[in-house]
Amino acid sequence: MDYVIEMLGITKSFPGILANDNITLQLKKGEIHALLGENGAGKSTLMSVLFGLYKPELGIIKKSGVEVIIKNPNDANELGIGMVHQHFKLVHNFTVLQNIILGVETTVRGFLEMEAARKKVIALSEQYGLKVDPDALVENITVGMQQRVEILKMLYRDNEILIFDEPTAVLTPQEIEDLMAIMRDLTKEGKSILFITHKLNEIKAVADRCTVLRKGKCIGTINVQDTTKEEMSEMMVGRRIDLTLDKGEANAGEPVLEVRNLVTASREHGRKPLKDISFTVRRGEIVCIAGIDGNGQSELAYAVTGLMQIDGGQVLINGQDVSKKSIRARNLSGLAHIPEDRHKHGLILDYTLEDNLILKQYFNPEYQKHGLRLLPKIHSYAEGLIERFDIRSGQGAITLTRSMSGGNQQKAIVAREIDYNPDILIAVQPTRGLDVGAIEYIHKQLIAQRNSGKAILLISLELDEVMNISDRILVIYEGSIVGEFNPKDITVQELGLYMAGSKAREVNHG
Amino acid sequence: MDKLRRILRSTGFVNASSSVLAILVGLVFGFVIMLISNPAQAIQGFGIILKGGFSGGARGIGQTLYYAIPIIMTGLSVGFAFKTGLFNIGASGQFTVGAFTAIFIGIKLNSLPAPLHWIIALLGAMLAGGLWALIPGLFKAYLNVNEVISSIMMNYIGLFAVNYAIKHPALKTAPTIFDTTMNLTSNTAPTSILPKSFLSYLFPGSTVNIGIIIAILIAVFMYFVLNKTTFGYELKACGYNKHASQYAGISEKRSIVLSMVIAGALSGLGGGLVYLSGPNGRRYKVLDLLLADGFAGIPVALLGLNNPLGIIFAGIFIAFITIGGEYLQSLDFVVEIIDIITAAIIFFSAFALVFRGFIQKMLKAEELAVSLDDNHSSLRRQNSGKETGGEK
Amino acid sequence: MKKAFALFLALSVVLTMVSCAKPAPKGYEIALITDLGTIDDKSFNQGAWEGVVAYAKANNKTHKYYQPTEQSNDAYLAQIALAVENGAKIIVTPGFLFEVPIYIAQDEFPNVSFILLDGNPNDGDWSAGAPTFKTNKNVVGVTYAEHESGYLAGYAAVKDGYTQLGFMGGMAVPAVVRFGYGFVQGINDAAKDLGVDAKLMYHYTGGFDATPEAQNLAASWYNAGTEVIFACGGAVGFSVFAAAEAAGKKSIGVDVDQSGESETIITSSTKSLAPGVELLISQFYAGKFPGGENLVLDASNDSVGLPMETSRFKTFSQADYDALYAKLKAKEFAIFTDATAENAAGLPVTNVQLTVVE
Incomplete structure (x- = not known):
């Protein structure tokens, strides 16, 4: 078999923990290989070993069948291994081109040689359908575009083995589809991709094979086509996971949280202003604010909980206006807050x-x-x-x-x-960065709270979560509520259009 | 074995051993300088440094404790502010205004009876130091002005205001505050001098007085406040993470202002304790130089890892080394070289935090070896939910 | 609590290592303890130290100087204790600030002899109007008639043609004050003789250190027309000399012959520090130590004066000096001292426009 990279019998331990226990990972040329595992399963450690950041106690790494020793990330780069990190490593006030050549600049007599680099970047961008403007400032382009810049960085360095670390966490549904298409194109051109994730849908959609890690051990490598999502999740978690939630009908009572014509100005740099937001959350229901990251969700949570000053409108808890009250007073009047960060x-x-x-x-x-x-x-x-x-x-x-x-x-x-x-629980991205078991646990807790008559405001970026556990969905776009839906009456795709601002509907202030 | 390992891994042990390691590295560095400057007497000189205050017998030990008084207080001041997330570099100015207030009360209110007089003088010193720190505290809390900058400015304002006040004609009426001949403040009234109590029997001939006891009691009290009270809990919470404190409903502004005021009061009290030690002790000298005691608090706090109890020992240690340096003059060391040696030892001692990280790493490495020996038990531990590292 | 205990344990380990350290050699017989300022101040400390060195070299005695850590009686006493511990038989303490420490030390170390320059041992308690003086058999207090030396300098300067002068004293200790008052009167008398009016700026810096503030003040005086400044305060001299060099003006040194320090120095108002110290130490070793006495050294025993060989006067000659010195020796006139005048501004001068800078 033709493997471009093989990690054989890798064992790496930390005090009190065996992070990688005899793990074998073999990446074929031209395939998309998923690396699946919960947080703490050993994925990051394994990748750090591959990049020479950790030295394993046991095991070897082979490139195209030849044993290699990787001492540091530069060695890895020379072997053609590149990575798109979960948190992009871009200089915000540089252009796309400047970011791409950063660290591998070619110079003539000490001066930067930009023209050749520009040509190469444009050529690569066209070849893989990346559609990136090399002269745009990184701070002015979307998150999806920034990710493509990261991909271009790897291609510019002629990397053959591309590692994507949780690449979809920051993207909209549409952007995720685009990324999948790009990944397929890359493999067609002969690149090999290692795709680190814990999202089963994405593996099903794009990966050829999948290696599952659990608690530092390699559980097995499977063909994605032949395996169901349930089987994969069982391999990952070690027990059967109920991926559907049975929550019963909402039994909404009197209003607990009322937000009336809430307005905030963008006082600090990077804060989205909120424009005339009104909604109500009642006892016994879960209301979900859906939207793409950075459309005012954080600001809404801050404004309601008192972490940010508001410039207009009212926030009422159990009928009492708390918009001028301190955080302590709001907490004492029954507000709880699972914060975003x-x-x-x-x-x-x-x-x-x-x-x-x-x-x-x-x-x-x-x-x-x-x-x-x-x-x-x-x-x-x-x-x-x-x-x-x-x-x-x-x-x-x-x-x-x-x-x-x-x-x-x-x-x-x-x-x-x-x-x-509390009477009202505000949960902002409560499952961010958590593994399947923990997500399941937190969802069950939220539903139990709702069933016991609490009001819950859930702010989430994960559409699966929004669709699964909410009783009502409010879509936020550019600081305004642009739609209100019953999750049963709308598809993920349609919701995505509202979230992207291409559709808006009159909102019923119920 | 398990018990030993638990002791080895306890934070107390790690903290203490990191301070000790820092001290040892500092001493080695000092020794190297001695070897370079005076190889023939380096070993002998190193002995004198190690012997510190003990070279001078009971008096030397007493002087060590006396020197420790101001730096314990400013160390507490800096350390307390550190714990609450503030860098109080204004200890010098707070110390100076505290000193002036104590001297003023000590000289002018000379009709007060003995214990009351010095108690009032010390309270005045605390108040003055606290007020001096209140200003940067308010600026920080309400205008978001960095406390480092404002308290540096307050250092100079404090120094020059005190120098101006001491020389001011209004204070020249008897009993006068300024001794123009000596360019020093006059002796304070006998009733305002801190008693030496039993310490004069223990350390005859030394300046040490009950100021050291007061400093130690205050340190213990600060330890108690920080660790056992809701107030300390709130202040530390703000220091560790102001966002989370705000989220929990703790008033960050109030915490900033209060912790600056308390830090200032500690420094101010330090000033009072030092300058109420009688005619043979220190008297305030009118100079255009910031008092070093305030800055000496920074390495003391660092060496004591900001723990009030640690600061007691750190202060005594640094006083010990300083006195050791003084005794080094009995050999052929130039005074400037001695200053370099003691400064180098103190400099490295302040690296305790760095060494803490180092020791923790070392202990982990040791444990790694153990876990490789018996893989099973470490896996069992891991399975029981212990997650310490390796994954983000 | 655990942390503290652990730290304590660790400290005690370090401290026990100490007991292995060997004791210092018992070796330095003649000791000098500097007051404020350093041994190489080219002035007071250095003058006294040269006396120590001269005797010790000639008679092969071990000698050493010590510098206290801060200005307080206890710090001075600690240093005296260290010197004694280190084998000192005779200790020279240059400076008025040692009056109280020597008062205490003379009882504490009865087997050690002390030479106190510029002062007489007393308890420093002025609350009853004057302190209690006491000089034991193991102590000699030495004071100089600095006003005579200052008088010579002031008189000579005006005679040499300077009419705009300055006095920059260090700390206003009695010796410095006497230099200053004598200087004022010398200027006054010379101006009267010549029938001119002189101007004098008068200031104490409050310390014996070279500071930028002192240099700035001196520079501003020179700018305003002052021709020569008497730098009377140890290392303060360096500030004045630097300002004089920058301004192309003149200066007067103090305590010892400072002519080598700067080309601007026209003369130095000296007192015989080194010879005095050397003499007293030799008397000590000869068993003739004048213990219990408070000596006054003045013109009558040639202990104050101007070094005429190295002076840079234009017209003031050796003959002029000798004539003046003879009058001084004969005590033909009285000079104000700190005992006779309250402050500089109150000196009864006729031909000097005196400006006291606070």
């Missing part, structure tokens, strides 16, 4: 787990007396939550939050916010 807002990473679990209740008389913290009570409260919500960590309640996995960090936030017994 768990490291920035959700957790104090240098605090222990118990100190984070008490973050919104430390001032309650139950946990302090005359300003002295009642540490045993805080500890037992934290232990209780850890038990109930199955939060896993090295040293239990006294683990430093920074050392916990993303999934467990998110579980801690969810536990804290839910246990706080």
